[in-house]
Amino acid sequence: MSPYDEFEKEQVWKLLSEAGLVDITLDDFPELLKQAKHVVMGRLSELLELTTDIQERQSVAYSLGTLKKLETTLRVDACRSSPGDPDASEK
């Protein structure tokens, strides 16, 4: 493995660790799921402005649908958010 690969591995692992995604706790899960949705929606809105890359648009929309289904089915907002959180009712 090249030194560059080794450096990249460390950087990615650091990125995931800092984002709290290497070892997710139950308390963090609803917030991380919500953040993932925001990231995917950001990418989707960017793709909707383009006329090309329809396949990626469909793929991103599918992933967003998956996150929403998981959120709804697991009811993570209702079960895990603190009371008064304005995002807790977001669907």
Add this chain to the structure above:
Amino acid sequence: MEPTAKQVDTGASWPPEEGQIITFKSLSGLKTGILREVRWGLVWRDFILEDGRVIPEHKILGHPEPPVWRKADEVSQDEREAGEERLVSMAEAGLDPWDQEQSFWAELNQYLAYTYLRFKQTGHKAPDAE
């Protein structure tokens, strides 16, 4: 008494072989189990134990530092969609997602990490405050 499985030695080749005893970190401290197989997830490798528990590689004692991982663009569309369908099926089937040593939690964890890496490259960030 004849041992039925070999303990992983410090400094042994990685990953351990099928049938070896591995030690891993859990919420309640160190635990052990017999390795059945090592399987790639969307980002990192999961160690599947004989009793069905699923332990991410970075929780196994003796894993390489930093742990092995995959780039998001190495995951094919088919593989991603299969993983997404599995997650939704497990959720709809009413499996307990909060058992941290079962496949549902393992796949949920990896899917969030994968999604983050997949779109982080394009520069999208979640809002800091909502």
